[in-house]
Amino acid sequence: MSIQVIEVNESVFAGNDRLADETRQKLKKEGTFLLNVMASPGAGKTSVLLRTIGLLKDRYRMGVMEADIDATVDAEKMQANGVRSIQVHTGGECAMNADMTRQALEEFHTEDLDLLFLENVGNLVCPAEEDVGACRSIEILSVPEGDDKPLKYPLMFQVTQAVLVNKIDTKEYFPFDDEAVTRRIHALNSEAKVFFVSAKTGEGFDEWVRWLAGEVDAWKAES
Amino acid sequence: MDMKIIDLKKTILEDNDKDAELLRQETRAERVCYLNVMSSPGSGKTLTILALLHAIGDRISCGVMEADIDSDVDAKTIYEAGYPSVQLHTGGMCHLDAQMSRQGMKALYEAAESMGRKKPELVILENVGNLVCPAEFDTGSDLNLVILSVPEGDDKPLKYPLMFEKADLVVINKMDSLPAFDFDLKKCEANIRLRNEKACIFPISARTGEGISELAEKITEHVRERLAEGEEK
Numbered sequence: 001m002s003i004q005v006i007e008v009n010e011s012v013f014a015g016n017d018r019l020a021d022e023t024r025q026k027l028k029k030e031g032t033f034l035l036n037v038m039a040s041p042g043a044g045k046t047s048v049l050l051r052t053i054g055l056l057k058d059r060y061r062m063g064v065m066e067a068d069i070d071a072t073v074d075a076e077k078m079q080a081n082g083v084r085s086i087q088v089h090t091g092g093e094c095a096m097n098a099d100m101t102r103q104a105l106e107e108f109h110t111e112d113l114d115l116l117f118l119e120n121v122g123n124l125v126c127p128a129e130e131d132v133g134a135c136r137s138i139e140i141l142s143v144p145e146g147d148d149k150p151l152k153y154p155l156m157f158q159v160t161q162a163v164l165v166n167k168i169d170t171k172e173y174f175p176f177d178d179e180a181v182t183r184r185i186h187a188l189n190s191e192a193k194v195f196f197v198s199a200k201t202g203e204g205f206d207e208w209v210r211w212l213a214g215e216v217d218a219w220k221a222e223s
Numbered sequence: 224m225d226m227k228i229i230d231l232k233k234t235i236l237e238d239n240d241k242d243a244e245l246l247r248q249e250t251r252a253e254r255v256c257y258l259n260v261m262s263s264p265g266s267g268k269t270l271t272i273l274a275l276l277h278a279i280g281d282r283i284s285c286g287v288m289e290a291d292i293d294s295d296v297d298a299k300t301i302y303e304a305g306y307p308s309v310q311l312h313t314g315g316m317c318h319l320d321a322q323m324s325r326q327g328m329k330a331l332y333e334a335a336e337s338m339g340r341k342k343p344e345l346v347i348l349e350n351v352g353n354l355v356c357p358a359e360f361d362t363g364s365d366l367n368l369v370i371l372s373v374p375e376g377d378d379k380p381l382k383y384p385l386m387f388e389k390a391d392l393v394v395i396n397k398m399d400s401l402p403a404f405d406f407d408l409k410k411c412e413a414n415i416r417l418r419n420e421k422a423c424i425f426p427i428s429a430r431t432g433e434g435i436s437e438l439a440e441k442i443t444e445h446v447r448e449r450l451a452e453g454e455e456k
Contacts, residue, residue: 040263040264040265040352040375041263041354041375041379041382041383042263042372042374042375042376042379043375068382069355069382069383069384069385070381070382070383070384071378071381071382073378073381073382092355092359092385093355094317094353094355094356121355122263122354122382122383123317123353123354123355123356124264124352124353125292125315125316125317125351125353125356126317126353126355126356129315142265142374144265144372144374144375144397144400145263145264145265145266145374146265148294148296149264149265151293151294151296152264152291152292152293152294152296152352153264153292153293153352154292154293155292155315167374169403170374170400170403170404172403173397173399173400173403174400
């Protein structure tokens, strides 16, 4: 059988790479590691961050920038858990870019932080296109979304250094093939780390947090 | 509680409203009903569409346009179920607009013809999986259906307001997985109502078939109205 494929024209957006590089230099000088966290809506970004922060709280000074179109529910959740956070409203934009991130950093005053998380807008398309100036980027893919997502949103899996497969505690409800998803991710990005976790039960977090701490420490040692 | 909010500047996007209105007039004149299905990635758009096709496909001629950044897995699934389908690649774009819809419909009509089927009375668009951008671009559709799945959480209407404002129908999918998640259906409905007083809400499970007949009935009703409108003219 043959499926007709139609290529629709893409408009070209202006690059913001220079600004992103400036942010990276500034963060380097201040010793703050910025992790860009991306995922679909409802994949569990906030829950993953809360558990991660809980596990690393004796090791690093941390903060979270919550980016959303609207609402303050995530920043409220962070603050209720004693995590320093701000809510960033993107004015309808589907992703944070380097300029927005720079504005948010200026407002948040992150100089004293070791590890800063940016919880990007829930979206598998636009955030992958924007370099925000982060030191590393990760993608959280949740089991209910399905193991075919790397096929449909390839860029997201190419620009991230690690993929967290979240909600593995719900596997009895959803068909999900660990091996297939790993293969699809590695076909796009052979160096990507893949961690299988559940933010609800804590399963798999030791390995993920060990990797993250390793990245933070290595980056700080370079400074 | 003291919450710091930073309102960042919004860029103004190209306006495609005029083109969408034109497409709506064209499809109405052709007595075609155009249903735009939107949701996050992995909320179950394809499975819901398949369940709908099984429910109404013998009464109404249907065709499906699958929009994705890459791959053709969804269009294959629809085709293998026996329905005309085309895969639209958006070239990296996060949504479909009216002009892209028009290109897709033309191709879909050709696909139906090559399968020996009559021209679709119901054209279903499976938009790019995204709760932001597709809400901003009028595709020229008659009906907007938004799917929110239980695993995503009941707070999504708060975070993605425009999507829920634009919906005529809101489907709450994966109801069979309710025991695995802290999802409050009443709270979810209340959150939807904050954004949209009129939208019909359908809790379903595309996997088990729960709630599909009610949804199918609503869509059938709409298509019949459209066909009757054409006859009056």
